[in-house]
Amino acid sequence: MLEGVLFFPVTPFTATGDVDLDALRRHVSAGVDAGPGGVFVACGTGEFHALDQEEFAEVVRTAVDAVGGRVPVYAGVGGALGLARRFARAAAEAGADGLLLMPPYLVESPAAGLIAYTREVGRETGLPLIVYNRANARFDERSAADVAQLPTVVGLKDGTGDLDLVARIVPAVRDALAASGKSFQFFNGMPTAEASQQAYRALGVKLYSSASFAFAPDISLAFHRAVEAGDQPRIDALQRAFFHPLVRLRRRVPGYAVALVKAGVTLSGVEAGPVRPPLTSLTGPETEELAALIADGRAVIAS
Numbered sequence: 001m002l003e004g005v006l007f008f009p010v011t012p013f014t015a016t017g018d019v020d021l022d023a024l025r026r027h028v029s030a031g032v033d034a035g036p037g038g039v040f041v042a043c044g045t046g047e048f049h050a051l052d053q054e055e056f057a058e059v060v061r062t063a064v065d066a067v068g069g070r071v072p073v074y075a076g077v078g079g080a081l082g083l084a085r086r087f088a089r090a091a092a093e094a095g096a097d098g099l100l101l102m103p104p105y106l107v108e109s110p111a112a113g114l115i116a117y118t119r120e121v122g123r124e125t126g127l128p129l130i131v132y133n134r135a136n137a138r139f140d141e142r143s144a145a146d147v148a149q150l151p152t153v154v155g156l157k158d159g160t161g162d163l164d165l166v167a168r169i170v171p172a173v174r175d176a177l178a179a180s181g182k183s184f185q186f187f188n189g190m191p192t193a194e195a196s197q198q199a200y201r202a203l204g205v206k207l208y209s210s211a212s213f214a215f216a217p218d219i220s221l222a223f224h225r226a227v228e229a230g231d232q233p234r235i236d237a238l239q240r241a242f243f244h245p246l247v248r249l250r251r252r253v254p255g256y257a258v259a260l261v262k263a264g265v266t267l268s269g270v271e272a273g274p275v276r277p278p279l280t281s282l283t284g285p286e287t288e289e290l291a292a293l294i295a296d297g298r299a300v301i302a303s
Helices: 021-034 053-067 081-093 111-125 141-148 163-177 197-202 217-229 232-250 256-267 284-302
Strands: 038-041 073-077 098-101 129-133 153-158 185-188 207-210
Touching: 021 038, 021 053, 021 217, 038 053, 053 073, 053 081, 073 081, 081 098, 081 111, 098 111, 111 129, 111 141, 141 153, 141 163, 153 163, 163 185, 163 197, 197 217, 217 232, 217 284, 232 256, 232 284, 256 284
Parallel strands: 038 073, 073 098, 098 129, 129 153, 153 185, 185 207
Antiparallel strands: none
């Protein structure tokens, strides 16, 4: 079972566009040294959509080696069913402890199809699997309860932001699993999840993915401590100085949820390189703006 702040590393690229495994190793090692509860490699922030199978396997293998068993390592899989199966096998062979199942490619997905998709991918390895409720892979409370009962499914990560739906999914899943005693966890998977975490927490969702941990773990962990302690003044100060401005910057251009994290990682001292098309990188002035936001966040935690 996972706890604490969850770390979603970027996938560094060289100037020529190749995966930079040395930079990835430094990035993951530094992140784990800061104290996350788990590492989710080659997921959305790690540009899973832009990696071929060989690159994906190298990225997962490098992350597993850098983590060295200190915390669990989950790898992103998804897309077309055949590819999702192949990536699941590659993740298992590379030493991943679990999988985060991304939405299937493009198609609108009825509930029964999502359950079947999850079952098929889960059968490939037997690794613990977290389903990602977002985009074209949306569960309602009934289908969420059904998918939670699949043998390998151990969690549901919500990226819809539909709190009314989440408020119904959480008790529905708990009721469905009550007789079996199966352990199951819920995750806030919204971009810049800190901005919505208090609302999710009120619904029983305590875990969240922290994009900011990848480049400012001190700020991310300070916020987590404040939430755990119920320190509302500190929460409000960090929201005003860092997280809310970060959301505004992220929303400026589609894909900046990834691009600003890569820029932040480079600012932290590990050259993360550009994002791959069709995403675009931050401009120079926007990178300076991000650096100022990080400084403002650190001023709050130093006060």
